Amino acid sequence: MNRKKEMTAGFLFIAPSILLIVLLIGYPMIYNFIISFHKVPVNPKKPMQFVNFGNFTKTLADPSFYKALGVTVFFTLLVVFLSTAVGLAVAILLNRRFFGKKIVKALILLPYIVPSVSLIFAWKYMFNNTYGIVNYLFVDVLGLFERAPLWFDRPASAFVLVTLFCVWKFFPYAFMSFYAILQTIDRTLYEAADVDGANGWQKFKVITLQEIKPVLATVVTLRTIWVFYMYTEVALLSGQVKTISVYLYENAFSMRDMGKAAAISILLFAIIFSFIMLVRKKVFKYE
Amino acid sequence: MSKKKKKKIVRGIFFYAGILLLMAVILIPFFFMVTVSLKSAKEAIQVPPTVLPEALTLQHYKDIFNANIFPFLKYFKNSLYVSVLAASISLVLGIMAGYALSKLRFPGRMTISNSFYCVYMFSGILLIVPLYRLLSSVGLYNHREALIIIMVVQTLPTSIYMLKGFFDTIPQEIEEAGKIDGLNYVQSIFYIVIPISVSGIVSVFVYAFMIAWNDFLYATIFLSSSDLFTLPIGLNSLFNRPDYIWGRMMAAALVTSVPVVIMYAFSEFLMKKGTTEGGVKG
Structure with a gap:
């Protein structure tokens, strides 16, 4: 078959996908940029009004923006670090032969596969203020707290709860990635280290960490973007944790200030974009 | 029993304890999902909570598939x-x-x-x-x-x-x-x-x-x-x-x-x- 035919087929096969992505990701992003310089009337039939950098100055002068950003950065660091660390620890723990391994490996994935909306009902039930099992255990049985913490109603305890939930739900993803790469590490490396008298930590640092580095970098980057933008789990579990996504959503659909919401989106994108550039340069050493 | 064998057994116990803890953390929310779905509405909000349903009921499953109710x-x-x-x-x-x-x-x-x-x-x-x-x-x-x-x-x-x-x-x-x-x-x-x-x-x-x-x-x-x-x-x-x-x-x-x-x-x-x-x- 000749080259020209192959080229035409290639273009034809890829065209619908490219078209959709340009139309529904590329163009909306540009449109986002345009909206961010306008005041947008609630009535979609009325024209937008150019306000220059008005939405940006308004956002940057809003204390809730910085608060939301701070909460989100802290939340992202915690969730990414903990879910990666737990995922890695479990992958190392399971990286051996033992009775019941297949079923254990399958069950670990449950929090990751089951829809968040379902999981959140279970968590809300367990952490319920009056009849939840967690408060029953902590307060009545163990006596850890004087009074039952209202998990969902205070920003600080709700933050803890949402963080716990997200680590629980997302560590299986890290586990899967690490488990796969651990299988490929040559056993003889560890045997050689044993001969040299290395302890567990040294073996981890010198062999395991070096071998899993590429996967670690990918897991951390992708998860960071993901947790930074996360809306569903945070919004479903508690109204008290105001991350930047919740802040954006409220500006767009509760306050109906689309111009400001678009400006927030652009700022968010700028933050994530700089983060990725930094990671590519420092971690992946791309130029 | 040799020292080496003893060490192996202790390590095995710790290992399985770790696995059990892991499984508990993973599965407890699912355990409540299943048991509460089989409990009566009253038993679900009882203090202190019951671990297993006292009276099993499939009523909730019937209800969710009944378009008039849910x-x-x-x-x-x-x-x-x-x-x-x-x-x-x-x-x-x-x-x-x-x-x-x-x-x-x-x-x-x-x-x-x-x-x-x-x-x-x-x-x-x-x-x-x-x-x-x-x-x-x-x-x-x-x-x-x-x-x-x-x-x-x-x-x-x-x-x-x-x-x-x-x-x-x-x-x-x-x-x-x-x-x-x-x-x-x-x-x-x-x-x-x-x-x-x-x-x-x-x-x-x-x-x-x-x-x-x-x-x-x-x-x-x-x-x-x-x-x-x-x-x-x-x-x-x-x-x-x-x-x-x-x-x-x-x-x-x-x-x-x-x-x-x-x-x-x-x-x-x-x-x-x-x-x-x-x-x-x-």
Whole structure:
């Protein structure tokens, strides 16, 4: 078959996908940029009004923006670090032969596969203020707290709860990635280290960490973007944790200030974009 | 007993204790989902809580499938409609694009392959404002089709990337043999590429289906009448009413999880089977 035919087929096969992505990701992003310089009337039939950098100055002068950003950065660091660390620890723990391994490996994935909306009902039930099992255990049985913490109603305890939930739900993803790469590490490396008298930590640092580095970098980057933008789990579990996504959503659909919401989106994108550039340069050493 | 053997036993005990703790942390929420769905409404909110149901009841499961009591089936159908269509379209487009990127040489192919990573930066919350305005302006507000289109686009980059990876493992010779027999590109996809990559294709469908099935964010933005609600927003709205019943919510939560868990297990099964068969051939 000749080259020209192959080229035409290639273009034809890829065209619908490219078209959709340009139309529904590329163009909306540009449109986002345009909206961010306008005041947008609630009535979609009325024209937008150019306000220059008005939405940006308004956002940057809003204390809730910085608060939301701070909460989100802290939340992202915690969730990414903990879910990666737990995922890695479990992958190392399971990286051996033992009775019941297949079923254990399958069950670990449950929090990751089951829809968040379902999981959140279970968590809300367990952490319920009056009849939840967690408060029953902590307060009545163990006596850890004087009074039952209202998990969902205070920003600080709700933050803890949402963080716990997200680590629980997302560590299986890290586990899967690490488990796969651990299988490929040559056993003889560890045997050689044993001969040299290395302890567990040294073996981890010198062999395991070096071998899993590429996967670690990918897991951390992708998860960071993901947790930074996360809306569903945070919004479903508690109204008290105001991350930047919740802040954006409220500006767009509760306050109906689309111009400001678009400006927030652009700022968010700028933050994530700089983060990725930094990671590519420092971690992946791309130029 | 030798010292070495003793040490081994102690380590074994610690290891299994670790596994048990891990399983407990993972499974306890599911344990409550199951037990509460079988408890009476009163027992569910009893203090101190009961561990196992005192009186088993299947009433909640009957209730959620009774349209007069609970609109679960309606939401289920909406979710199914959105997820099946979105996953199918994403899969078909993904097969075409993945095939082009894997097997056909054309200008720009490398650039496209390398830029999939970027799309991650534009997902979810970032596009809610422009997509809301754009799709509303073409009359798709409060239509499930808006959700389908968005789910296709949100899953497409990963679908293409995954499928390209599966197609890359098909040896060039197999396809060339087909070409000699006079197959064109479309026939080659249908008769050679798809049959060889069944397990990969299923896993991509499952991936896209799960994303669409779980979507909450875009559903809240685009769907306003409860007749069109998908499961995530439908169940959440029922939960926010003061008269919700725990058992019913838990039964609904469990039945909501069943399709994705089964599909995921099935695709894993196919994958495992695929790799062992491949090993025999190689």
